[in-house]
Amino acid sequence: MEQIETTRTAGLRLNRLYKSFGGLAVLKDINLDIESGEFVVFVGPSGCGKSTLLRLIAGLEEVTARDVFIGSKDVTERDPSERGIAMVFQTYALYPHMSVAENMGFGLKAAKRSKQEVERKVRAAAEVLQLSQYLDRRPSQLSGGQRQRVAIGRAIVRDPEVFLFDEPLSNLDAELRVEMRIEIARLHRELGNTMIYVTHDQTEAMTLADKIVVLRNGEIEQVGPPALLYDDPDNTFVAGFIGSPKMNFVSAERANDGHIRIGSRNMPGPDLETSHKGALTLGIRPEHLRIARENEPCFPMRVHFSEFLGGVTYLYGDLESGTRCTVEIGRGISAEPGDLLHLTTDSADMRLFDGEGRRLR
Numbered sequence: 001m002e003q004i005e006t007t008r009t010a011g012l013r014l015n016r017l018y019k020s021f022g023g024l025a026v027l028k029d030i031n032l033d034i035e036s037g038e039f040v041v042f043v044g045p046s047g048c049g050k051s052t053l054l055r056l057i058a059g060l061e062e063v064t065a066r067d068v069f070i071g072s073k074d075v076t077e078r079d080p081s082e083r084g085i086a087m088v089f090q091t092y093a094l095y096p097h098m099s100v101a102e103n104m105g106f107g108l109k110a111a112k113r114s115k116q117e118v119e120r121k122v123r124a125a126a127e128v129l130q131l132s133q134y135l136d137r138r139p140s141q142l143s144g145g146q147r148q149r150v151a152i153g154r155a156i157v158r159d160p161e162v163f164l165f166d167e168p169l170s171n172l173d174a175e176l177r178v179e180m181r182i183e184i185a186r187l188h189r190e191l192g193n194t195m196i197y198v199t200h201d202q203t204e205a206m207t208l209a210d211k212i213v214v215l216r217n218g219e220i221e222q223v224g225p226p227a228l229l230y231d232d233p234d235n236t237f238v239a240g241f242i243g244s245p246k247m248n249f250v251s252a253e254r255a256n257d258g259h260i261r262i263g264s265r266n267m268p269g270p271d272l273e274t275s276h277k278g279a280l281t282l283g284i285r286p287e288h289l290r291i292a293r294e295n296e297p298c299f300p301m302r303v304h305f306s307e308f309l310g311g312v313t314y315l316y317g318d319l320e321s322g323t324r325c326t327v328e329i330g331r332g333i334s335a336e337p338g339d340l341l342h343l344t345t346d347s348a349d350m351r352l353f354d355g356e357g358r359r360l361r
């Protein structure tokens with residue numbers, strides 16, 4: 001098997017980055033360190049500034065203020081071609097009149113590399129991406145997934161220090177997305193390069209990332225490994241964005257003795273350092289709710305709808321206050337629309353947030 005020459009990889013540092021378009025500030029004081037070899041995913045709702053941040057790193061947009069470092073180099077003023085990066089776009093941007101091999105080798109050929117080197121690198125990348133038998137085809141003769149592989153191949157042959165992906169799977173159907181997601185994860189393991197990946201799909205973020213950066217309105221809300229963001233979110237935005245189905249949010253109160261009051265019921269609350277009392281938002285993941293045993297502290301939910309997915313069932317219902325709630329239950333428990341369930345949760349699985357949505361710890 002041909003060996004890919006992955007000799008180079010670098011970390012990044014974004015230092016006090018700002019970007020405005022006209023008077024509109026779309027990125028505000030972005031500070032971020034990315035380790036060499038890390039897979040980092042920028043995630044957030046439409047318009048939060050993910051693509052702009054990626055384009056600033058690539059050099060496709062000029063920063064309004066401060067610095068982008070790749071490795072130890074300050075590249076803020078450098079052209080995209082001098083940054084040691086390769087970018088894979090959502091639209092594959094392949095040349096329709098060129099073969100797969102010509103498309104993949106185009107950048108190297110333009111950089112006046114020898115014919116032998118171009119051929120060798122294209123062959124090696126094609127092998128890694130399982131494209132070897134398609135090298136003579138035109139893009140129009142390929143499936144969507146194969147075209148996206150060619151676009152990735154074109155990035156690989158350039159042997160960049162950093163790969164940048166801008167929503168690369170959003171034009172593919174659901175099944176292919178999963179397949180390509182696994183492919184990209186494998187590629188990262190094999191190549192070991194730093195990869196930065198933009199998506200609005202939290203499942204892609206959870207499955208691919210070593211580190212997720214959650215953005216909202218041009219600001220970083222939280223940075224951390226997927227499990228940390230899932231288990232230990234800093235605020236209701238991150239808690240609600242990460243995880244599917246979503247975390248339940250319930251208006252509640254914290255009593256002097258630490259009990260959490262939900263509607264007319266009292267539940268034992270988690271230990272907190274803060275002395276916060278009174279109104280708050282209680283967050284509970286659907287898998288952390290269960291049907292209470294007799295005499296266990298509990299609160300009622302009226303079931304509206306039940307969704308059987310094979311391994312698990314989701315029950316959707318209303319609490320006393322009318323708040324919507326989702327419960328994940330395993331096999332062997334059944335509930336029908338109209339049933340009144342008594343739910344409980346462990347205090348350690350409760351996440352509490354103040355009136356501004358900030359986590360109470």
Ligand SMILES: Nc1ncnc2c1ncn2[C@@H]1O[C@H](COP(=O)(O)OP(=O)(O)OP(=O)(O)O)[C@@H](O)[C@H]1O
Pocket residue numbers: 021026044045046047048049050051052053200
């Ligand atoms: N060239 C531009 N001129 C003016 N405004 C722009 C330009 N590019 C982006 N914006 C604005 O900057 C904000 C961030 O855009 P960006 O494309 O980075 O968001 P995004 O998080 O990638 O969104 P999406 O998921 O929809 O692609 C948006 O309000 C957008 O309208």
